[in-house]
Amino acid sequence: MKIIETRDLVKVYGSASNAVHALRGIDLDIERGEMVALIGPSGSGKSTLMAILGCLDIPTGGSYALDGRQVEKLAGPELAAIRNEKIGFVFQQYNLLPKATILRNVELPMLYAGVPRKERRERALELLAQVGIPDKAGVLPGALSGGQRQRVAIARALANRPALLLADEPTGALDSKTGQEVLALFQELHAQGNTVLLVTHDPAIAALAERRVELRDGLLASQECREEAA
Amino acid sequence: MKIVRIKTSGAFRERLFESWVELRENPGRSFLQALGVMLGVASVLGGFAISDSQRNQSERLFARIGGTDKLNILPTDTAYQETPSALQNANLGLREEDATEGGRLPSARAVNATSVVREARARVRSEFADQERDVSGIGADYVAMNGYEIEQGRGFSAHDLETGAPVAVLGSQAASVLFPTGEIVGKPLRIGETPVRVIGVFAEKTFRFHEGQENMFAWRNRIVAVPSLLVAGRMEGDDYHRLDRVTFRVPDLAAMTDFSKELSSLVTANHRLQDDFRLDDVAKRMERQMSQADVYNIIFMLSGVLALLGGGMVNVNIQLASLKERVREVGIKMALGAPGREIFKALMTEALLLTLLGSFVGFLVGVVFSWVITHSIGIPLMLSPLSFVWATALALVFGFLFALYPATKASRLSPMEALRYE
Numbered sequence: 001m002k003i004i005e006t007r008d009l010v011k012v013y014g015s016a017s018n019a020v021h022a023l024r025g026i027d028l029d030i031e032r033g034e035m036v037a038l039i040g041p042s043g044s045g046k047s048t049l050m051a052i053l054g055c056l057d058i059p060t061g062g063s064y065a066l067d068g069r070q071v072e073k074l075a076g077p078e079l080a081a082i083r084n085e086k087i088g089f090v091f092q093q094y095n096l097l098p099k100a101t102i103l104r105n106v107e108l109p110m111l112y113a114g115v116p117r118k119e120r121r122e123r124a125l126e127l128l129a130q131v132g133i134p135d136k137a138g139v140l141p142g143a144l145s146g147g148q149r150q151r152v153a154i155a156r157a158l159a160n161r162p163a164l165l166l167a168d169e170p171t172g173a174l175d176s177k178t179g180q181e182v183l184a185l186f187q188e189l190h191a192q193g194n195t196v197l198l199v200t201h202d203p204a205i206a207a208l209a210e211r212r213v214e215l216r217d218g219l220l221a222s223q224e225c226r227e228e229a230a
Numbered sequence: 231m232k233i234v235r236i237k238t239s240g241a242f243r244e245r246l247f248e249s250w251v252e253l254r255e256n257p258g259r260s261f262l263q264a265l266g267v268m269l270g271v272a273s274v275l276g277g278f279a280i281s282d283s284q285r286n287q288s289e290r291l292f293a294r295i296g297g298t299d300k301l302n303i304l305p306t307d308t309a310y311q312e313t314p315s316a317l318q319n320a321n322l323g324l325r326e327e328d329a330t331e332g333g334r335l336p337s338a339r340a341v342n343a344t345s346v347v348r349e350a351r352a353r354v355r356s357e358f359a360d361q362e363r364d365v366s367g368i369g370a371d372y373v374a375m376n377g378y379e380i381e382q383g384r385g386f387s388a389h390d391l392e393t394g395a396p397v398a399v400l401g402s403q404a405a406s407v408l409f410p411t412g413e414i415v416g417k418p419l420r421i422g423e424t425p426v427r428v429i430g431v432f433a434e435k436t437f438r439f440h441e442g443q444e445n446m447f448a449w450r451n452r453i454v455a456v457p458s459l460l461v462a463g464r465m466e467g468d469d470y471h472r473l474d475r476v477t478f479r480v481p482d483l484a485a486m487t488d489f490s491k492e493l494s495s496l497v498t499a500n501h502r503l504q505d506d507f508r509l510d511d512v513a514k515r516m517e518r519q520m521s522q523a524d525v526y527n528i529i530f531m532l533s534g535v536l537a538l539l540g541g542g543m544v545n546v547n548i549q550l551a552s553l554k555e556r557v558r559e560v561g562i563k564m565a566l567g568a569p570g571r572e573i574f575k576a577l578m579t580e581a582l583l584l585t586l587l588g589s590f591v592g593f594l595v596g597v598v599f600s601w602v603i604t605h606s607i608g609i610p611l612m613l614s615p616l617s618f619v620w621a622t623a624l625a626l627v628f629g630f631l632f633a634l635y636p637a638t639k640a641s642r643l644s645p646m647e648a649l650r651y652e
Contacts, residue, residue, distance in 0.1 A: 077569040080567050080570070080645075081567065081569065083564075083565060085567070100251075109567055112568045112569075112572065113567065156566070
């Protein structure tokens with residue numbers, strides 16, 4: 001079963017006269033349970049592709065099926081529901097709400113999904129234990145180290161049991177040791193059956209993935225597969 | 231397949247709780263936003279309270295010094311100063327019968343006291359003093375209606391009033407001038423050519439609108455009171471015992487309207503259709519009272535509305551100033567699956583909650599504020615529940631209107647742009 005299936009995905013910014021073609025026709029398939037790295041230099045269209053795959057933006061042309069559902073034509077509220085249900089984001093800058101407690105940050109996606117408060121709380125605590133910071137529920141993000149914050153972000157991304165974990169340079173703001181730990185966590189999640197898409201410019205990180213997809217000038221330049229995870 | 235999973239039923243309570251959490255997470259911003267509401271509500275409430283207190287005090291003053299509850303019949307000036315017509319001359323003028331017959335009218339049920347006065351100016355001589363003074367010939371319930379109380383001796387008996395007995399009761403000032411030392415009760419007094427005996431002294435009457443003001447009832451203490459029959463009959467030789475004023479006290483202003491109509495036709499008939507008397511205009515009095523209240527209310531409502539308007543603008547400014555912080559927040563929430571309308575509803579709920587909380591603090595501030603003001607001008611504070619309702623209602627209307635713009639703006643952000651916003 002394919003989690004991601006895009007055909008001839010095109011994204012054009014601006015008007016006809018000075019149009020920027022960020023994506024020029026992407027055909028990308030990702031199977032359930034895969035761990036894929038999306039690499040490419042800046043300006044290659046990586047961020048645009050990530051935004052579209054993450055349902056934060058819609059393509060100008062082409063088709064995109066996420067977990068079996070065509071999403072390329074959906075409007076704002078439906079996209080929001082898809083993001084809520086199917087996608088877990090992990091950002092480079094963590095993107096935690098700075099004034100909300102860790103617990104509440106992790107609860108947020110479940111709040112929008114309409115999960116009752118008690119259930120939300122239990123699941124959030126469970127997730128925090130799973131990512132290795134069970135005792136930080138009551139503190140604010142500012143009190144945590146970068147690595148811990150990224151663990152919170154991962155816990156939050158997992159809250160609604162998404163079909164796809166979408167990580168955008170998840171170690172970009174971390175030192176190498178902490179970065180390794182976070183990547184190890186992703187590998188662990190992958191081993192548990194989660195589908196992971198890692199967006200990165202770092203070949204060393206991309207090497208951890210089963211498959212690497214390289215983007216250049218809005219086109220897929222190459223796809224390499226690797227049999228064994230490190 | 232479940233796509234839209236945002237709960238719509240029972241979501242308001244949840245949203246309210248979330249708003250409370252949001253407000254608690256951002257105490258500084260929330261406080262500044264609530265400040266406008268607080269001041270607006272305080273100003274509406276304070277305005278109403280001060281206006282109510284002032285009006286209440288004015289009404290008390292009216293009731294005590296003139297009284298909106300009193301209906302007077304007075305002779306017109308023609309009878310005194312101009313050349314009266316033959317018919318007017320043949321008239322008997324305002325008499326005791328006008329008062330007694332007026333009291334028997336069907337609508338006189340509403341009357342709870344009647345008084346009559348015949349004024350005179352005369353030389354008043356005691357063993358100590360010799361002065362030209364006003365002398366009040368009084369009858370019926372005059373003493374009680376004007377709130378006089380006997381301090382020494384006794385008041386007029388019914389017999390004194392019916393026969394026009396040569397007796398006098400003095401106000402406290404008149405007593406101290408005419409009899410600076412020694413006993414007063416029982417002493418002889420000569421009013422004009424008529425010898426009378428002092429039978430009592432009224433207690434001093436005082437009324438001050440504000441603390442420290444001069445006594446507005448000083449004139450009442452100057453009274454030299456004798457039966458009206460004594461003035462009309464023995465002193466002035468008026469066989470018809472005419473009066474200068476008849477007063478009915480009617481506590482119910484609505485009933486006074488009916489009574490004044492019946493009284494007017496009665497007196498007109500008694501006076502052979504001659505227009506030689508004047509009745510207080512009740513309608514005009516009611517109108518004046520109402521319009522005065524309206525003016526106060528409009529002024530204070532306006533000042534409150536202006537304060538809320540200012541507060542609302544402050545609120546919008548704070549919202550816009552905290553936009554950078556907010557936009558990222560909104561972006562994150564949208565990425566996590568909050569649709570635009572959820573963002574809108576959340577912000578509106580937050581504004582609503584903020585308005586209510588601000589209103590409560592505003593109540594406190596407003597009450598303290600109006601207490602300080604009324605206390606400093608020395609009138610009792612009066613708070614009506616209606617002013618709380620008005621203040622809250624206005625705050626909610628303005629809170630809602632001013633929240634619309636930032637909430638709409640936030641809900642229309644694109645998640646991608648909001649996330650990248652720096």
